[in-house]
Amino acid sequence: MTSLNWRRLNVAMPWLVIIGLLVVWQAIVDLFGIAAFVLPAPTAVWAAFLEYRDAILHNALFTLKNTMFGFALGIVVGVILGVLIGSFRLVYSGLYPLLIGVNSVPKAAVVPILVLWLGIGTAPAIATAFLLCFFPIAVNVATGLATVEPELEDVLRSLGASKLDILRKVGLPRSMPYFFASLKVAITLAFVGTVISETLASNDGIGYLMLQASSQFRVPLMFAGLGVIAIMGIATYVVFALLEARLTGWATRRQDAPLASGG
Amino acid sequence: MQDAAGGLGAAPAKFVEMDRVALRYGGPDGTLALDGTTLSVAHGEFAAVVGPSGCGKSSLMKLVTGLMPCTGGSIRVAGADVDGPLKIVGMAFQNPTLLPWRNTLLNTMLPLEIVRPHRHRLRQFKDKYIAQAKELLAAVGLAGFEDKQPWMLSGGMQQRASLCRALIHDPQLLMLDEPFGALDAFTREELWGVLQKLWLDRKFTCVLVTHDLREAAYLADVIFVMSARPGRIVATHRVGLPRPRTVESTFDKPFIDLVHAIRTEISRVRDEAGLAARAKAV
Numbered sequence: 237m238t239s240l241n242w243r244r245l246n247v248a249m250p251w252l253v254i255i256g257l258l259v260v261w262q263a264i265v266d267l268f269g270i271a272a273f274v275l276p277a278p279t280a281v282w283a284a285f286l287e288y289r290d291a292i293l294h295n296a297l298f299t300l301k302n303t304m305f306g307f308a309l310g311i312v313v314g315v316i317l318g319v320l321i322g323s324f325r326l327v328y329s330g331l332y333p334l335l336i337g338v339n340s341v342p343k344a345a346v347v348p349i350l351v352l353w354l355g356i357g358t359a360p361a362i363a364t365a366f367l368l369c370f371f372p373i374a375v376n377v378a379t380g381l382a383t384v385e386p387e388l389e390d391v392l393r394s395l396g397a398s399k400l401d402i403l404r405k406v407g408l409p410r411s412m413p414y415f416f417a418s419l420k421v422a423i424t425l426a427f428v429g430t431v432i433s434e435t436l437a438s439n440d441g442i443g444y445l446m447l448q449a450s451s452q453f454r455v456p457l458m459f460a461g462l463g464v465i466a467i468m469g470i471a472t473y474v475v476f477a478l479l480e481a482r483l484t485g486w487a488t489r490r491q492d493a494p495l496a497s498g499g
Numbered sequence: 500m501q502d503a504a505g506g507l508g509a510a511p512a513k514f515v516e517m518d519r520v521a522l523r524y525g526g527p528d529g530t531l532a533l534d535g536t537t538l539s540v541a542h543g544e545f546a547a548v549v550g551p552s553g554c555g556k557s558s559l560m561k562l563v564t565g566l567m568p569c570t571g572g573s574i575r576v577a578g579a580d581v582d583g584p585l586k587i588v589g590m591a592f593q594n595p596t597l598l599p600w601r602n603t604l605l606n607t608m609l610p611l612e613i614v615r616p617h618r619h620r621l622r623q624f625k626d627k628y629i630a631q632a633k634e635l636l637a638a639v640g641l642a643g644f645e646d647k648q649p650w651m652l653s654g655g656m657q658q659r660a661s662l663c664r665a666l667i668h669d670p671q672l673l674m675l676d677e678p679f680g681a682l683d684a685f686t687r688e689e690l691w692g693v694l695q696k697l698w699l700d701r702k703f704t705c706v707l708v709t710h711d712l713r714e715a716a717y718l719a720d721v722i723f724v725m726s727a728r729p730g731r732i733v734a735t736h737r738v739g740l741p742r743p744r745t746v747e748s749t750f751d752k753p754f755i756d757l758v759h760a761i762r763t764e765i766s767r768v769r770d771e772a773g774l775a776a777r778a779k780a781v
Contacts, residue, residue, distance in 0.1 A: 388596040394564045395613045395668070396586030405612060409600050486600045486648065 276456035281463060284456035291445065296464045299430050299442045302358055303468075306365025307426040314370040314422070315415070318377025322411070323403060328378070339371040344432050351437045361433040361441065368429035369422035376418035380411020413487035416480035423472045427465060514577060514672070514704045515540040515563055521571030521729075522558050532558045534729035536572070540721070543702040547715035549761065550725030551769045556708040559730070560676050563706065564588050577671065586614070589665030589673045589703075593680040595657040597649035597664075604645035607632045607663040614668045635663045638700075639693050655686035659693065666697065673705040679714065688746045691717045695743055712758045712765075717744050724764050727772030734764050 258278045264270070265277040272280050285292060317335070320327045343364055350360040384406050392402050434443025442461045449457040481488070515538075522533040532555040540546040548556055561567040562574055565581040574581040589610070597606045611617040611628055621628055636645060639659040649657055658678060665673055678694075679687040695718060698705060709715055715722050716738060724734040740753060748754060 385594065385596050387590075387592040387594055388598075390561070390564070390566055391590045391592075391596065391665075392609075392613060393566055393584045394586070394588040394590050394674070395610050396584070396615065397613045401613055405609065406598065409598070412600075484600075486650075 273453050273455045276459055280456040281459040284454070285460040285463070288457055288460070292442075292460060292464055295440055295442050295445045295461075296468065298440045299361075299427075299434065299465070300468055302361040302434075302441065303365050303423075303426045303430045303472075306362040306429060307369055307423055309362065309366040310369035310373060310422055310426060311419070313366070314373025314418070315377055317370070317374040318411075318415075319381065319403065319408075321374065322378035322381030322407070323399065335371060335374065338367075343368050343429060344436070347433050347436045350433070356437040357439060360437055361430045364433040365426040365429035369426040372418045372421045372425070373415070376414040377411050380414035381407045383414075384410050413480075413484045416476060416484055419476045419480075420473055423476060424469050427469050427472075431465060512542045513539045513575075514542040514544070515546075515706065516575040517559075517563070517572065518574075519572040520562060520569045520574055522555065522562060522567070523570045531729040533562070533569075533731075535731050536725075538723050538732050538735070540704060540706060543704055545698055545705045545707070545718055545720045547707045547709060547719035547722045548725060549709060549712055549715050549722060549765065550730065551727050551765055551772070552710060554725045554727050555730035556710075556725060557676055559725075560590075560674050560706070560708055563672075564590065564674055585672070587671050589668070589670035591658075591661045591665040591673075591675050591678045593677040595649070595654075595661035597657055597660055599649055602646050602648055603636065603641060603652065603660050604629070604632055606649065606660055607636060607667055609664055610668045617668060632663070632667055635667060636660070638697065639663055653686075655682055655690065658682060658690060662690075662694065662697070666701070666703070669701070669703075671703060673703050675705065675707045675709075677709055678707075679711070680709070687711075687714070692743075692745070694718060699743060712761050713749055715761070716740070716754055716757050717746075717749055722761065724761055724768075726768040733768055734761075736761065 262278050265275060276284070317331070321331060322328075346367065347360060347364055350363050354360050354363060381403075384402070388406060389402060392406065397405070430441065431443040431446075434441035435447050436443075438444045442465055446458050446461040449455070449461065517536055517538050520533055520536045521531070524530045524532055536555075536559065538546075538548075548559060550556055558567070562569050563576065563581070565574075565576075565584045568582075576585060577587075597603075598609070601609070608621075608628065611621050611632075617628070633642070633645060636642060636659075639662060641656060641659055641663070644652065644656065644660075649660070652660065662678070665675075675694075679690050682690065691714060698718075707715065707718060719738055722736040722738060723732045724736070725731065726733045736757065738757065740748065740757075744754075
């Protein structure tokens with residue numbers, strides 16, 4: 237296969253897989269005559285989407301907004317915690333066990349407490365999204381800081397560099413690839429958090445929409461809701477993947493090299 | 500800058516002085532890395548420290564630069580006691596440690612963003628500093644590679660860039676820890692020439708830690724031979740060979756005799772260390 241064809245196929249691959257999946261799904265539903273309230277066919281899901289598109293879009297925007305707020309909060313807190321943990325040994329030993337503990341608590345179990353404190357709707361959704369997504373960011377930024385070569389630190393310290401100098405010139409740039417890797421995990425977790433909270437305590441959002449659809453056995457609508465969340469997740473992921481490629485291209489060139497020469 | 504007047508017979512000012520320095524890792528019962536290490540390097544002199552592996556050569560680097568406190572004895576650099584990281588030192592290691600997100604020019608200029616007073620002047624006199632960095636890169640044969648990212652350079656070129664980074668701020672003291680250890684023999688010999696030329700032009704005080712005896716003899720004015728752990732200086736050789744030295748001159752009789760003599764001393768300290776270890780085991 238020529239290199240050009242190979243690259244075209246590489247770009248087309250995700251679409252081919254999705255289309256293939258939908259075709260197989262449709263065929264199975266049609267062939268075995270599966271009832272729509274068990275597993276609706278893609279065509280039925282699409283029809284439900286068109287029918288309820290105003291409600292779906294309204295709720296999707298609500299979910300997206302909450303997710304982005306929670307995610308932004310997660311980035312700010314995650315980066316600050318990551319820098320502190322990665323820079324100070326004492327903060328590391330003091331905070332790390334606590335963070336692991338916080339992260340191990342199932343967030344669905346925390347939502348009722350958040351509702352008690354914050355009411356229902358936007359506030360607990362943002363808080364849940366934040367709680368789910370700050371941890372991987374903090375851990376990855378701390379890991380990135382830990383990968384600074386000790387020799388390089390010696391070079392800078394023997395020039396009279398302060399801890400802040402080393403962080404600015406070496407630590408933070410060095411941890412950028414780790415930071416972006418964590419963003420791709422964190423953004424999907426933020427969506428999960430928002431939807432959990434909306435399912436439990438909200439009158440808006442995709443989570444609420446799906447709960448309503450479920451109680452009325454409108455299964456195609458539920459699947460339409462799932463599809464919209466998935467699409468929003470992929471879209472935000474792509475945004476951060478593009479940002480990553482622009483800002484930390486120096487770290488990923490090795491992965492590109494064999495791709496370019498393969499074929 | 501003060502001229503190194505060593506050749507004129509006047510006693511050169513001592514720049515680095517270590518007096519019965521000891522270093523013990525991990526508390527009072529820890530490993531003794533250095534014990535009673537005494538040496539001095541004159542202003543503008545090129546010193547090499549050689550010894551068997553694990554003799555504490557790298558610890559010596561950290562002590563002189565103040566990155567690590569000694570547990571006994573005293574260290575003075577430029578007439579002042581070392582009690583914290585020095586701020587005037589250039590350093591280079593076996594690993595070039597260039598920053599992958601900066602090109603060669605910006606990697607070289609990194610110290611200017613840290614060292615006073617350059618860090619406050621960098622923005623204002625940017626063109627002057629860039630010209631200075633380009634000149635230094637050209638001096639080590641990297642003209643035309645300013646815009647290349649580190650991973651586009653060969654190992655030898657990366658090490659040249661690392662040398663430039665160590666020298667860009669005109670340090671009074673250059674500390675080198677096996678800088679050419681990971682290079683092939685031909686590149687290594689080439690870089691000896693590069694380093695010698697830089698030193699002859701600028702006459703900074705230099706301490707080179709190496710296990711390559713030919714490298715030490717090629718570059719140094721004075722060679723300190725260290726014993727196995729705990730490290731002590733067991734012999735000091737003044738290298739009187741004329742400069743500039745060339746790869747060709749490393750095959751002359753005086754050069755070979757010098758390397759042979761040091762080789763014999765190191766074999767002896769290695770054997771003694773082996774015997775001592777065996778005696779301990781029995």
